[in-house]
Amino acid sequence: MILMKDIVRDGHSVLRAQAAKVEFPLTDEDKKLAAEMMTFLENSQNPEIAEKHQLRAGVGLAAPQVGVSKQMSAVLVPGGDDEEPVLKTVLINPTIIAHSVKNAALSEGEGCLSVDRDIPGYVPRHERITIRYQDFDGNILKLKLKDYPAIVCQHEIDHLHGILFYDHINSTNPFELPENTVLLE
Numbered sequence: 001m002i003l004m005k006d007i008v009r010d011g012h013s014v015l016r017a018q019a020a021k022v023e024f025p026l027t028d029e030d031k032k033l034a035a036e037m038m039t040f041l042e043n044s045q046n047p048e049i050a051e052k053h054q055l056r057a058g059v060g061l062a063a064p065q066v067g068v069s070k071q072m073s074a075v076l077v078p079g080g081d082d083e084e085p086v087l088k089t090v091l092i093n094p095t096i097i098a099h100s101v102k103n104a105a106l107s108e109g110e111g112c113l114s115v116d117r118d119i120p121g122y123v124p125r126h127e128r129i130t131i132r133y134q135d136f137d138g139n140i141l142k143l144k145l146k147d148y149p150a151i152v153c154q155h156e157i158d159h160l161h162g163i164l165f166y167d168h169i170n171s172t173n174p175f176e177l178p179e180n181t182v183l184l185e
């Protein structure tokens with residue numbers, strides 16, 4: 001199982017590299033990695049397991065964060081208690097093919113499993129996006145998202161292009177809110 005010791009931290013070059021496209025058919029190794037990344041997210045969101053293994057909670061994990069420079073990210077945005085997840089998917093070779101003019105940012109800022117320090121500030125992103133990606137069989141799928149799930153997927157797709165959340169924070173005024181940007185509570 002993936003543990004915090006397996007997660008690459010900021011400063012390691014793999015987090016700043018352009019990840020390679022995933023080839024199809026997926027190798028067994030690719031399939032295993034995708035499953036392990038999703039299991040990590042589930043474990044990290046389970047209080048008992050997270051406590052036992054000292055896992056930091058996350059809703060997204062990209063392959064470069066476990067040292068694999070491939071375009072694959074797992075996303076698990078939970079619903080309320082006893083509800084289905086809002087979003088549970090593995091994005092393979094994802095691209096944003098459309099987005100709103102309007103931007104959005106999490107009012108509490110963003111965290112990242114690969115960044116051990118708290119970096120305050122708004123991370124302006126698109127409020128709505130359409131993602132084109134591939135499933136395990138290589139079929140091309142489209143996904144329209146808005147608000148928190150859209151923010152999470154943009155954060156994870158950034159990882160595949162060597163971009164970290166704080167790259168988007170205004171260094172002179174971290175809490176400056178660009179016009180046409182809404183804050184998500």
Ligand SMILES: CNC(=O)c1cccc(C)c1Nc1nc(N2CCN(c3ccccc3Cl)CC2)nc(N2CSC[C@H]2C(=O)NC)n1
Nearest residue numbers: 045057058059060078106108109110111112113151152155
């Ligand atoms: C600096 N301020 C902050 O971090 C921050 C501070 C407050 C609120 C938010 C909303 C913040 N922001 C933020 N909170 C999260 N979590 C909230 C807690 N949650 C979680 C925790 C426990 C169980 C289950 C779950 Cl689900 C896990 C996810 N996650 C992300 N990000 C940025 S997009 C990728 C995603 C990620 O997975 N990061 C590791 N940002």
Ligand code: NI
Nearest residue numbers: 111112113114
């Ligand atoms: Ni991250």
